[in-house]
Amino acid sequence: MSASARQQSAGADGIVVRMRGLHYAVNGRPIFRDVDVDIRRGAVTAVMGPSGTGKTTLLRLITGQLRADRGLVEVEGQDVSRLDRAALYRMRRRMGMLFQNGALLTDLDVYENVAFPLREHTRLPERLLRHVVLTKLQAVGLRGAWRLMPSELSGGMARRVALARAIVMDPGLLIYDEPFVGLDPISMGMVLRLIRRLNDALGLTSIVVSHDVREISAVADFCYLISGARVAAAGTPSALADSTSDEVRQFMHGLPDGPVPFHYPAPDYAAQVAEPRG
Amino acid sequence: MIAALPRELLASLREALATLGRYAFFLLRLLAATPRGLLRFGLVVQQVHNAGALSLVIIMLSGLFVGMVLGLQGFDLLQRFGSEESLGVAVALGLLKELGPVVTALLFAGRAGTALASELGLMRATDQLAAMEMMAVDPVRRVVLPRFLGSVISMPLLAAIFSLIGLFGAQLIGVQLMGVDAGQFWSQMKGAVELDDVMEGVIKSGVFGVACGLVAVYEGYHSVPTAEGVGRATTRTVVISSVLVLLLDYMLTAVML
Amino acid sequence: MRQTRAIELGTGLFVLLGFAALFFLVTQVTSRQFGIGDGGYRLVASFEQVGGLKPGAPVSMSGVNVGRVESIEYDFKEYRARVTLRIGSAYDRIPDDSDAGILTAGLLGGQYVGIGPGASETFFRDGDQIQFTQSAIVLENLISKFLFSKASEQPAAATREESNR
Numbered sequence: 001m002s003a004s005a006r007q008q009s010a011g012a013d014g015i016v017v018r019m020r021g022l023h024y025a026v027n028g029r030p031i032f033r034d035v036d037v038d039i040r041r042g043a044v045t046a047v048m049g050p051s052g053t054g055k056t057t058l059l060r061l062i063t064g065q066l067r068a069d070r071g072l073v074e075v076e077g078q079d080v081s082r083l084d085r086a087a088l089y090r091m092r093r094r095m096g097m098l099f100q101n102g103a104l105l106t107d108l109d110v111y112e113n114v115a116f117p118l119r120e121h122t123r124l125p126e127r128l129l130r131h132v133v134l135t136k137l138q139a140v141g142l143r144g145a146w147r148l149m150p151s152e153l154s155g156g157m158a159r160r161v162a163l164a165r166a167i168v169m170d171p172g173l174l175i176y177d178e179p180f181v182g183l184d185p186i187s188m189g190m191v192l193r194l195i196r197r198l199n200d201a202l203g204l205t206s207i208v209v210s211h212d213v214r215e216i217s218a219v220a221d222f223c224y225l226i227s228g229a230r231v232a233a234a235g236t237p238s239a240l241a242d243s244t245s246d247e248v249r250q251f252m253h254g255l256p257d258g259p260v261p262f263h264y265p266a267p268d269y270a271a272q273v274a275e276p277r278g
Numbered sequence: 279m280i281a282a283l284p285r286e287l288l289a290s291l292r293e294a295l296a297t298l299g300r301y302a303f304f305l306l307r308l309l310a311a312t313p314r315g316l317l318r319f320g321l322v323v324q325q326v327h328n329a330g331a332l333s334l335v336i337i338m339l340s341g342l343f344v345g346m347v348l349g350l351q352g353f354d355l356l357q358r359f360g361s362e363e364s365l366g367v368a369v370a371l372g373l374l375k376e377l378g379p380v381v382t383a384l385l386f387a388g389r390a391g392t393a394l395a396s397e398l399g400l401m402r403a404t405d406q407l408a409a410m411e412m413m414a415v416d417p418v419r420r421v422v423l424p425r426f427l428g429s430v431i432s433m434p435l436l437a438a439i440f441s442l443i444g445l446f447g448a449q450l451i452g453v454q455l456m457g458v459d460a461g462q463f464w465s466q467m468k469g470a471v472e473l474d475d476v477m478e479g480v481i482k483s484g485v486f487g488v489a490c491g492l493v494a495v496y497e498g499y500h501s502v503p504t505a506e507g508v509g510r511a512t513t514r515t516v517v518i519s520s521v522l523v524l525l526l527d528y529m530l531t532a533v534m535l
Numbered sequence: 536m537r538q539t540r541a542i543e544l545g546t547g548l549f550v551l552l553g554f555a556a557l558f559f560l561v562t563q564v565t566s567r568q569f570g571i572g573d574g575g576y577r578l579v580a581s582f583e584q585v586g587g588l589k590p591g592a593p594v595s596m597s598g599v600n601v602g603r604v605e606s607i608e609y610d611f612k613e614y615r616a617r618v619t620l621r622i623g624s625a626y627d628r629i630p631d632d633s634d635a636g637i638l639t640a641g642l643l644g645g646q647y648v649g650i651g652p653g654a655s656e657t658f659f660r661d662g663d664q665i666q667f668t669q670s671a672i673v674l675e676n677l678i679s680k681f682l683f684s685k686a687s688e689q690p691a692a693a694t695r696e697e698s699n700r
Contacts, residue, residue: 063412089414097412103405117413120420162409169413327542331549370564435553442556445564464563469640471565472591480557 014041016173016205017062022071024054024061031057033229035071039173044199044206046220046237048213050251050260053226055209059175062207063095064088075173093121096166097175101182102158104150104165110137111146114165121169136164140194156187163194167202174198176208180215192219213252217241225251227260304496305488307418308426315423325428329390329491333436336389337382341440344377345369345447352448353456365458366467369448374471374479378441380527383486386433387519391494394425395515398498399508407499422495429491430484437483478534485530486523493519565591575602575623576661580635580648581615586671587646588637594620594648601626604648620648622659630655634667646671 017039024032031054039045047055060066061073064080073080075091083091104113114133118124124132137143140160150158159179166174179191196219199206210216216223217237225233225240225248233240233248241252250258266272316322348369356362398421401407407417452458494515501511585607594602602622610617622629632653639646650665659665 065408065411089416092412092414095412097409099405099409099412101404103409105406105409106401106404117415120413120415165413323546324542326550327546330553331545334549334552374560374564432549432553435550435557438553438556438560442559467564469593472589473561473565476557476560476565 015039016041016076017207018072018074019061020072020074022061022073023069024057024066025069026057030229032068035226035229035231037224037231039205039207040222041205042199042203043221044195044208044219046216046223047207047209047226048211048216048223048251049226049232051211054229055211055226056177058226059097059177059207059209063092063097063175093169094171095173095175096169096171098159098162098166098177098179100178101155102150102162104153104158104162106150108150109146110142110148110150110153110161113150113161114168116165117169132168133164136168137161139167139198140164141190154187156183156190159183159187159191160194163191163198167198167204170202172205174204174206176206176210178210179208180210180212188215195219213254227251300500301492301496304499305492308423308492308495311419311423312427315419315427318424321420321424322427322431325424326431327428328393329386329425329428330432330436333386333389333432334439336385337436337440338443340381340385341378341443342447344381344440345373345444345449346451348372348377348444349448349451349456353452353458362452362456362458363462364466364470365448365452366463367470369452370445370467370471371475373441373444373448374475375482376527376531378437378444379479379482379486380523382437382440382483383433383490383523384520386429386436386486387490387494387516387523390429390432391490391515391519392512394429394491394494395498395501395511396508398422398425398495399501399503399511402499402501403503403505403508405503418499422499426491426495429494430487433487433490434480434483437479437486441479478530481534482527482530485526489522489526490519493522575621576627576659577605578620578622578635578659578663578665579617580620580665580668581610581613581617582637582668582670583615584670584673585616585618585637586673588618588648588671589646592647594622594650596626596629596650596652601650618648627658629659631657631659631663632667633659633665634669635665636669637671639672 015038017037019035019037022032022035022037023030035058037047037058047058049055057066061068062075062080064083067081076094078087078091080088080091104110105116108116111133112119114136115129118129118132122129134143134146137146140163142157142160142164145153145157145161150161153161176195179195180188183191192215195206195208198204208216208220217240220237223233223235223237223240224231227247232251233243233245235243240248243249243252247259249255250260256262349365352365352368352372353362356364356368398407401417401421407421410417410420449460449463453460453463497511497515497518501507588604588607590604590606592604593600594604602620605619605621607619608617609615620635629650630653632655634651634653636649636651637646638649653667
């Protein structure tokens with residue numbers, strides 16, 4: 001089943017996350033100015049952008065860890081900013097999130113880390129719990145590592161364990177925050193394949209935040225490029241790659257200079273050199 | 279510059295007041311969650327182990343030496359008045375009411391408080407707390423509360439152990455080395471020390487347990503999520519706990535005397 | 536699992552040690568004694584002056600500990616201090632004309648109640664009042680009495696000398 005077919009089967013309102021006219025500022029500095037984003041059901045949607053453009057902030061707005069200054073953030077038809085703590089927690093039980101470095105609990109071993117959400121939220125008998133946990137670990141290929149502590153795992157393994165933990169409650173929406181940072185090519189390939197396979201096999205909706213253009217282009221169905229506090233471009237990866245916009249081209253092809261300047265704003269070079277400091 | 283000074287002073291005063299308010303809110307939040315937190319007994323036991331059992335060696339060692347010093351100094355002082363038989367009373371009251379709770383609390387802040395703050399700070403810095411929130415688990419209830427309760431439970435027990443070991447340390451010096459009559463040492467002590475004196479120590483160390491635990495978990499939980507932030511959180515924990523313990527000690531002594 | 540067990544064991548040991556220390560401090564370091572507390576019987580004695588006597592202080596006969604002071608109140612009918620003693624049930628043959636006094640253990644020690652046996656054939660029973668009591672000696676009173684008597688002695692001696700002349 002292809003991505004487009006899935007989108008059609010989800011019907012006209014196959015939109016899981018809807019952001020409209022989103023404004024958000026930190027200390028008066030705008031992070032988002034009038035941003036519109038739609039996340040379609042069943043698709044892998046990428047959110048890209050240069051470092052420091054607030055991609056992670058976008059995720060936190062979706063999960064309700066932050067609240068928008070103005071505008072609408074809707075998840076499964078619920079206005080996130082209107083939810084109280086209990087309702088937020090109920091919503092998050094249907095979400096899985098993979099943090100940058102996995103964020104495994106350091107005092108629990110791999111097995112207990114994956115079992116953690118189940119132990120906190122359900123009263124499964126130990127045998128059933130064991131079955132669920134080992135199944136998820138098998139899915140990420142780390143069933144054999146179940147007795148290891150997080151400190152004994154490599155970066156890629158830690159992220160795969162975190163992925164197993166993120167899907168242990170069978171969420172509908174899976175969010176990846178910079179899943180490729182600091183991974184060697186082999187681990188990167190594994191994570192990439194997992195994102196696609198889990199999305200299709202479990203019928204999930206995935207949001208991937210990243211600035212690794214090549215990797216994300218291989219896996220995403222749809223891309224948002226965020227730059228300068230707004231959506232600079234949106235479309236399929238190939239459409240973005242062929243874009244004629246300078247801004248998009250600079251980011252997609254990794255050009256050192258362009259609309260995002262190489263130089264930090266500075267006074268005249270010769271004048272600053274000649275002048276004594278102070 | 280001079281005109282700006284009062285304004286700056288006012289600002290820092292306001293900041294201090296706000297910090298106090300945040301501490302109070304955090305304490306209320308912890309206390310509100312305590313009944314349900316106690317139900318998850320296994321988590322609390324683990325923290326009693328971390329805060330209490332792992333502090334045992336340093337507490338016992340310090341208690342022994344503090345007691346020995348008290349024995350030596352007390353003997354020297356009382357000898358001048360020819361009443362060295364009262365050594366037991368002097369040492370016991372000093373340990374039970376003051377040195378036991380206070381020195382235990384200071385050591386606890388240095389040993390367990392810093393460990394708590396840096397552990398929580400590290401959990402913050404590595405997104406573990408955020409990950410829990412995302413898994414719809416309240417980190418205050420799951421992580422912070424057991425650590426706080428562990429401190430509150432451990433402190434009075436540690437202080438009692440400290441006082442007892444100190445008493446034997448003093449006895450070791452006074453009776454074995456300086457030749458105070460053992461019978462006089464214990465019987466005078468029994469005659470003069472009241473149950474209220476023991477209770478005063480227990481109450482004090484209970485309050486110190488709340489204070490040290492609260493400071494450690496607050497600073498760790500609210501630390502800036504960087505390596506530097508974690509370091510600063512541990513430093514602040516030691517400084518704030520120590521000052522707070524001494525301040526509270528004066529207030530409690532004034533109230534209970 | 537083995538690790539959790541070690542933690543539980545260590546914690547158990549620590550808690551046990553802590554409570555043992557607390558128990559020791561309460562029972563061995565203070566004068567509080569358990570066992571007599573519930574049993575035994577009560578005697579009441581009223582004193583002009585109790586001095587530094589406190590609840591929990593020992594009650595002794597010839598140096599043997601037979602009970603403790605349960606409570607001290609002020610009696611507005613008699614305008615005296617009313618002291619309730621709890622005596623161990625083993626000491627149930629104290630003559631009912633015995634006297635009670637508040638004494639001091641050593642020069643600086645704590646105060647206690649001493650009972651001196653009378654000669655009666657009948658014994659105290661629960662709730663009885665001790666008729667003969669001797670108040671605590673207050674050092675200041677003693678000293679001032681001593682000074683007054685000295686002061687009144689001096690002029691008297693002086694007049695005597697005058698008349699002799």
